[in-house]
Amino acid sequence: MGIRFVLMVNKQGQTRLAQYYEYLTLDERRALEGEIVRKCLARNEQQCSFVEHRNYKIVYRRYASLFFLVGVDDDENELAILEFIHLLVETMDRHFGNVCELDIMFHLEKAHFMLEEMVMNGCIVETSKSNILTPIQLMDKTS
């Protein structure tokens, strides 16, 4: 399955985007997000960008005030996931231009669309920025 969830959470622990590739109830999500955010916030920059939590491995990366957290299976290549996060941010940056937290908040559905293009069934399926953004731009044009 690979990727189990993608989260964007800010420094205050507020969720900005959440996408789960396996079903969790609202309460489970709430608890999980609280726990892992607390864990990741407690870490400093020298420490690994990886944290084990329950049966997940969490790869996280911080951009300004926003944390990107990706929960993966045990046999996933952590460094690659770390770069996947960067690719996602670069893609959003290309679309929004100097992307910031507020862009994601105002265009939550678009951030989701991009993620939908990149990850399906928990697998990374598309990594070409133009392929990811084409459908979204087309949609913008037609509507």
Added chain:
Amino acid sequence: MEQLKTIGRELAMGSQGGFGQSKEFLELVKSIGEARSKAEEDRIVVREIETLKRRIVEPDIPKRKMKEYIIRLLYVEMLGHDASFGYIHAVKMTHDDNLLSKRTGYLALTLFLNDDHDLIILIVNTIQKDLKSDNYLVVCAALNAVCRLINEETIPAVLPSVVDLLAHPKDAVRKKAVMALHRFHLKSSSSVSHLVSNFRKKLCDNDPGVMGATLCPLFDLIALDPSSYKDLVVSFVSILKQVAEHRLPKSYDYHQMPAPFIQIKLLKILAVLGSGDKQASEHMYTVIGEIIRKGDSSSNIGNAILYECICCVSSIYPNHKLLEAAADVNAKFLKSDSHNLKYMGIDALGRLIKITPHVAEQHQLAVIDCLEDPDDTLKRKTFELLYKMTKSSNVEVIVDRMIDYMISISDDHYKTYIASRCVELAEQFAPSNHWFIQTMNKVFEHAGDLVNIKVAHNLMRLIGEGFGEDAATADNQLRSSAVESYLRIIGEPKLPSMFLQVICWVLGEYGTADGKYSASYITGKLCDIAEAYSNDETVKAYAISALTKMYAFEIAAGRKVDMLPECQSFVEELLASHSTDLQQRAYELQALIGLDARAVETIMPQDASCEDIEVDTDLAFLNGYVQQSLERGALPYIPEDERTGMVNVSNFRSQDQHESAQHGLRFEAYEVPKPPMPSKVATVSLSSSTDLVPVPETLYSRETHQISSAGLSSETGSSELKLKLDGVQKKWGRPTYSSPTSSSNSTSQNPVNGATQTTDVATAVNSKVRDNYDTRKQRIEISPEKQKLAASLFGGSTKTEKRSSTSSKVPKASASVPDRSQESKAAVAPSEVAQGKTIQSSPPPDLLDLDESTITVAPPSVDPFKQLEGLLDPSINSTTNHSSGVTNAPDIMTHYAATPASRESGSGGYSIPVTGDNVNLLSELSNAAVRGTTGETTTTPLPQSVKGPNAKDSLQRDAKVRQMGVTPTSQNPNLFSDLLG
């Protein structure tokens, strides 16, 4: 700038055009963004729920407005509140003709619903229709929904359309169709089992995106059954080669690296396909070697690929050159300053040592650094590595470390995990029973409620069984030491229930066995336990049984029993207990006390815990009866797990045995899919190939073991074998992998064990000496503790190297002696000792043979670590420090740091080019002018804008803020900071 324009446009359009958002939405986002606490956020969301509940049911809501409501619902759920009142509106929105609305509707549903939700049935029809749409974007939206919402029952409804779409002219559609099929395979593999060949076909799709996506389902399929996909090895290799040679379109590049994510997926697939398959692996060597050679170890993504190469190399059939290259790469990881790379390095090392155990040696100090690092993640990974490296020579150090760490953490999940690891290692490699008991005590004391109950039973059995007949005195010593340690521990507050059970049992059995403690003392202690943990019935049951035993032994020994008052009241309490079990035990105790000595002795003989329990798990005494029944025509018994699902196979087997007297039908056709045998063979060959290098003897013994067990199962049918494995036949230490050295259980192996220990000392000394030697050249400031730890961890790790090391290292050691003696006299003594040791142990030329006649039976009590302590005089280290060279100059490579904030990293940050600054500033100014804002904007920077590093940033922020109508406050200035700094 782009963004400013966007936002400006949105605002200008207000609520009546384009894809703009209403003032209300902006306010919501703003207030959520500025919320200072979770409680405040919750209040906002609760208010929002009320608004939405009212609004969403209003008649004639414009489409765009509805879309916004749905997104607001997304917020509600994302922030942890229930939005189920609006689900139906998301369903309705999927009917919309407008693509954006439709896709938002689908998106909302995928985020809201699990695939077993009642509403799913309502959208299947819409999905079916959309899958046939002319607009490929509609089809894509529907396929996205298919991947999340279609469950096992609804697969047939969309399957034909999805299969048709595999040949769609648009690559985006083909890609998503492949993934939809993948999803069906994950959900219910039987529903698409006839379609898996499509994945093979799609691998050759001329669009790289489709090909890349197809690797995902193929990886899953191959992991399940590698043998059916061996023919694809050549294709995968050639794809990987082309990707690595930059043949894919530029848009797949990531930081100048050609399609790294596809490369990684391919390497994962090859690792599975090449595992234990020499022929397949040979196809891969060249391309992997090439990727490693060209590897870019200066970027994260380059290292990600290199790491995947190591994984692949250590998984496929071993190739010497590649393993060397992989070890070199790994050395770079471990030497890096970046914790991320160290982490990957430790992981990779764990993979490499399975094939080439000696690689660990050169990284001893790096490993120890990681072990002692305050970073939990790194520490845990290192424990994982140590777990893989454990053998009887270093088990004490490793388990001690693990227990220390276990005590220090509070995370129950990991505590359970590491406790079970400790138990597993202790059971496998325990050097002595005494140590085993001490270790178990610690585990129980600190994680007692987290470990499996079986562990407690094993411990009791071990204490009960002891070594066996020959070593009665040792057994007694063991028991009295256990009793003593338990009496000491009892005083501790809040012991875990399971540990108390063990304590009660041991005290009951052996409390008075050595005559050191009186019965009344022990019974008093038992009553204390029962009283202190009075709400734990299991402990009470163990306690009362222990009391019964104590009194029985006393009566049998002819002594007079006078019950302590607290015991009496305890028994009385249990006589009236609600638990029938406790009650019965209490009555039994009462009845027993009234009997005479001889009767008691027969009922409750002393130290007979092992003898009187004889459970015949095979129920062999019924064999005659079963045989009779069979002869009379009864049906043979089929174990439960075979009755369900495997009916065909078992039927067939039973027929085979009895030549089908009763059944007229034959089921030969079903024999083919019977899986266990081929896979067993595969594992045998796999293990042989991976272990071939290090310890041939072990391999041999294991192989024969496996073969014999395989043979057994084929002869007698697996059902019997299974029963036995679950039953009591297992000793406390399970049959271990390194069979010759581990089990200290049997007396015949004791001398062997002792011998290995001495050899370990020898190697430890060797590596130590060489260590010091190397250290002079390489490292500064290595504390003696670390070196000691390194020696004890890695000392015994190089059995294969022993022969060469004993001969070649001695001169080195002696050569280094004069050096040291010049510097400090104190250092001479230890190095001489070292030399002496090496010479002493060198006579037996073939250490691996472990010939008992050549090695004098060394006392097993020799503690290699104690000896090492003598060797490691701190003065050596100080001299080492002085003489160490400057080779430790920082490597440029290691300077590479993967800091999460890309602000300072050179890892391809997407930062604004400096030259563009002026342009931006200019255009912004003009923009501001056009908007007719006053000059104040530029002159009075707002509090948050001051945060910006330069004037340009402040301007930009300020303008943005004003345009959005978000009143800037200092509450959450971060909302505006560029993610890519």
